[in-house]
Amino acid sequence: MRGSILILTRIALLAAVLLAWQVLPASGIVNPVLLPPLSEVLRALGDILQRASVHQAIAVTSAEVIVAFLIAVPLGGALGVLSAENEYFGAIFRPMLFYVFSIPKSIFLPLFILAFGIGFPQKVAYATFSTVFIVIMSASAAVESVKAEHLLVAQSYGATRAQILRRVYVPSMMPILLETLRISMIFNFTGVMIAEMYASRAGIGRLIADWGENFEMPQLFAGVILLAVAAIAFNEAVRALEARCSTWRT
Amino acid sequence: MQHVADMTIFRGQALRPAVEVRGLSHVYAGRDGAVPALADIDLTVPAGKFVVIVGPSGCGKTSLLMMLAGLRAPTSGSILCDGRPIPSPDPSRVGVVFQEASLYPWLTAIDNVEFPLALKHAPRDERRSRAEAMLKLVGLEGFGGRYPHELSGGMKQRVSIARGLVQDPPVLLMDEPFAALDEQTRMTMGQELLRIWSQTSKTVVFITHSLTEAVYLADEVVVMSARPGRILDRVTVDLPRPRTYQMMATDVFGQLRERIWQQIRSAP
Amino acid sequence: MTRPSPRTVRRLIGLGLLVLWEAVPRLGILPALFIPPLTKTLEVLWLDHAIYWAALLVTLSEVAVAMLIACGAGILFGAVVGGVAGIRRLMLPVFSSLYAVPIVILYPVFTAWFGIGSESKIVFAGVYGFFPVMLSTAAGIRTIDEQYLLAARSMGASLPQLLARVIIPASIPTVLAGLRLGGALTIIGVVVSEMLTSADGIGYLVTKNRTTLDSPRVFAAIIVILALSVVFDIFVRAVERRTLVWQTAGRRERPSQAVPAASLPTPAAA
Numbered sequence: 198m199r200g201s202i203l204i205l206t207r208i209a210l211l212a213a214v215l216l217a218w219q220v221l222p223a224s225g226i227v228n229p230v231l232l233p234p235l236s237e238v239l240r241a242l243g244d245i246l247q248r249a250s251v252h253q254a255i256a257v258t259s260a261e262v263i264v265a266f267l268i269a270v271p272l273g274g275a276l277g278v279l280s281a282e283n284e285y286f287g288a289i290f291r292p293m294l295f296y297v298f299s300i301p302k303s304i305f306l307p308l309f310i311l312a313f314g315i316g317f318p319q320k321v322a323y324a325t326f327s328t329v330f331i332v333i334m335s336a337s338a339a340v341e342s343v344k345a346e347h348l349l350v351a352q353s354y355g356a357t358r359a360q361i362l363r364r365v366y367v368p369s370m371m372p373i374l375l376e377t378l379r380i381s382m383i384f385n386f387t388g389v390m391i392a393e394m395y396a397s398r399a400g401i402g403r404l405i406a407d408w409g410e411n412f413e414m415p416q417l418f419a420g421v422i423l424l425a426v427a428a429i430a431f432n433e434a435v436r437a438l439e440a441r442c443s444t445w446r447t
Numbered sequence: 448m449q450h451v452a453d454m455t456i457f458r459g460q461a462l463r464p465a466v467e468v469r470g471l472s473h474v475y476a477g478r479d480g481a482v483p484a485l486a487d488i489d490l491t492v493p494a495g496k497f498v499v500i501v502g503p504s505g506c507g508k509t510s511l512l513m514m515l516a517g518l519r520a521p522t523s524g525s526i527l528c529d530g531r532p533i534p535s536p537d538p539s540r541v542g543v544v545f546q547e548a549s550l551y552p553w554l555t556a557i558d559n560v561e562f563p564l565a566l567k568h569a570p571r572d573e574r575r576s577r578a579e580a581m582l583k584l585v586g587l588e589g590f591g592g593r594y595p596h597e598l599s600g601g602m603k604q605r606v607s608i609a610r611g612l613v614q615d616p617p618v619l620l621m622d623e624p625f626a627a628l629d630e631q632t633r634m635t636m637g638q639e640l641l642r643i644w645s646q647t648s649k650t651v652v653f654i655t656h657s658l659t660e661a662v663y664l665a666d667e668v669v670v671m672s673a674r675p676g677r678i679l680d681r682v683t684v685d686l687p688r689p690r691t692y693q694m695m696a697t698d699v700f701g702q703l704r705e706r707i708w709q710q711i712r713s714a715p
Numbered sequence: 716m717t718r719p720s721p722r723t724v725r726r727l728i729g730l731g732l733l734v735l736w737e738a739v740p741r742l743g744i745l746p747a748l749f750i751p752p753l754t755k756t757l758e759v760l761w762l763d764h765a766i767y768w769a770a771l772l773v774t775l776s777e778v779a780v781a782m783l784i785a786c787g788a789g790i791l792f793g794a795v796v797g798g799v800a801g802i803r804r805l806m807l808p809v810f811s812s813l814y815a816v817p818i819v820i821l822y823p824v825f826t827a828w829f830g831i832g833s834e835s836k837i838v839f840a841g842v843y844g845f846f847p848v849m850l851s852t853a854a855g856i857r858t859i860d861e862q863y864l865l866a867a868r869s870m871g872a873s874l875p876q877l878l879a880r881v882i883i884p885a886s887i888p889t890v891l892a893g894l895r896l897g898g899a900l901t902i903i904g905v906v907v908s909e910m911l912t913s914a915d916g917i918g919y920l921v922t923k924n925r926t927t928l929d930s931p932r933v934f935a936a937i938i939v940i941l942a943l944s945v946v947f948d949i950f951v952r953a954v955e956r957r958t959l960v961w962q963t964a965g966r967r968e969r970p971s972q973a974v975p976a977a978s979l980p981t982p983a984a985a
Binding site (some may be wrong): 379 | 724804812814815820906918921922930937940
């Protein structure tokens with residue numbers, strides 16, 4: 198299938214979905230109270246984007262996401278590199294890391310609430326906690342992905358440690374690092390949302406939980422669309438960057 | 448049967464050639480239009496002979512083998528195996544051994560050898576005894592219970608050969624079966640293959656890149672040109688059998704190799 | 716003196732944590748409200764074990780149904796999307812883009828539609844587990860060596876035989892990986908949704924006891940959930956080990972990724 202045909206087909210599929218979203222509730226086939234027609238949702242979207250309370254919520258959520266990210270990534274990165282470089286350290290913690298991923302980390306939310314109360318620090322702390330493990334694992338994998346042969350070649354030419362770092366490690370790891378950023382953000386965003394929906398007085402997560410509770414369905418769907426678009430936009434932007442850096446990968 | 452230079456006479460009667468290819472051409476649809484892969488191939492392989500096909504990469508020798516196996520149909524021309532065409536794969540007439548052993552990792556060695564018989568729903572004990580006989584033939588008696596990941600590269604190829612032979616086809620096709628093995632294993636496997644061949648009197652069509660391997664194994668070497676593949680030359684290898692490693696150092700051996708190499712090099 | 720093996724160190728760390736869990740609150744280093752002593756937590760768990768058991772059964776039933784949905788649909792769709800070249804090229808990028816969206820934002824929609832009972836949990840956890848299982852299966856399906864199919868065809872296998880004797884056995888490692896992933900994620904999905912809005916289940920116990928500041932009972936619930944995850948994980952590992960024979964051998968490596976997509980954890984941020 199040619200590239201242009203693919204894109205056109207996807208657009209057609211999207212159009213079909215959107216059409217169904219409009220027609221099915223509007224005609225009553227699907228209960229419009231439960232699933233408001235697309236037009237109503239879009240109207241609500243326009244409406245909420247003008248509310249100051251929503252602007253504030255967006256600001257709060259964005260701040261939480263950014264701060265948590267800025268803590269989790271360097272921290273996890275450092276630990277990940279450490280566990281890759283130091284064999285012993287890595288051997289101890291690697292299996293533990295795998296277990297961590299099958300545990301519902303949300304069960305520790307009460308702990309964060311007990312420690313920090315309900316507010317900005319609690320949500321940032323929880324989101325950081327959610328994210329740091331995947332950063333550790335990806336960073337560790339990134340370091341390991343640097344082929345031993347490439348290092349050997351550089352060393353045999355007498356490259357200094359700094360040079361090896363700059364000229365072998367960084368370009369080699371760049372695609373994976375970007376992928377790490379992308380996936381960590383997914384975890385991060387999810388963590389912030391869960392914290393906000395669980396116990397919070399501010400943020401978009403809180404808003405959509407409230408809208409849901411009050412059966413304000415058009416607003417709820419509008420909020421969901423907003424968040425989804427933001428998440429996908431970030432994801433695709435980083436993916437595009439990844440593709441630029443990965444042209445040499447087999 | 449004794450292995451003499453001319454195998455088409457047995458007890459005074461002319462045998463039908465095992466494989467006959469006439470006027471075979473093949474064109475396939477590439478990204479930018481029709482690509483001629485093979486042009487006007489005429490090939491006759493007498494029964495019981497060991498024929499090796501060499502040629503540069505992409506000359507279509509693998510395609511030719513696929514057609515001999517019934518896995519692909521040529522755009523024009525005909526193929527006859529023992530006088531009959533071969534429209535679809537039939538392991539009782541033509542056995543195939545690929546470069547990658549492609550043994551199924553979830554089956555033991557003996558189950559892998561039995562696989563073609565299992566496809567035909569042959570009775571259990573018949574399958575088992577047949578498979579065991581084949582494993583013995585390839586020198587792996589007692590290894591039937593091993594899984595592929597417990598076998599070396601050479602051993603895996605032996606199992607693959609046993610699998611190809613399990614239904615006793617008169618013709619065995621081999622597509623660079625030793626290419627993925629290291630040099631020493633290759634030499635050993637070559638010898639093993641000749642031993643198996645001499646014990647079973649099959650007709651073998653063998654593809655390789657290695658000119659040394661070709662001259663060492665073959666009764667006749669068929670030299671193909673680059674795409675579109677056509678037959679440049681047929682070189683008869685008159686060396687006595689059983690072949691030995693020492694023969695590789697002789698002048699005759701070197702001259703044969705040189706002749707083949709010149710053909711490939713100077714082809715347009 | 717040689718260093719202790721990593722395993723020993725891990726065990727020591729685990730032991731150390733347990734000791735700290737007991738000592739730190741008792742010594743007053745951290746308030747007991749924040750972290751009650753381990754013994755107190757266990758005591759409470761024992762006292763109320765009937766309640767916890769009942770809640771666990773509810774949670775387990777939700778997990779079971781959600782797993783059926785997530786794994787069943789995930790593996791099926793994954794096999795199709797991954798296996799059929801046209802569909803893969805069309806849909807796979809779409810699905811992996813959708814994966815970036817935190818599914819949890821759909822939970823209010825599900826509670827509005829299905830109420831706060833088990834149905835909304837099941838639907839949510841089912842959807843939560845579906846995407847990663849689908850993506851993982853789609854990726855894994857492609858690692859089945861084409862040579863296997865070629866060899867089978869050269870032996871005269873018919874299409875049903877190809878399916879039953881080659882494709883299905885060769886897919887089992889991928890399917891198992893999908894089940895493991897789906898199971899872990901549905902547990903996470905159910906627990907998250909039970910914590911958010913619910914009337915029953917272990918997650919609900921966590922929330923309820925938190926709001927009444929009954930820390931020992933909160934931790935008791937946490938212990939039960941941890942136990943559930945660990946038991947599930949051990950169980951799946953045991954099954955995987957049985958089929959290890961297939962997993963180490965014969966699968967084509969995907970050279971372009973150091974961390975294969977199939978093993979990347981999914982937003983287990985819950």
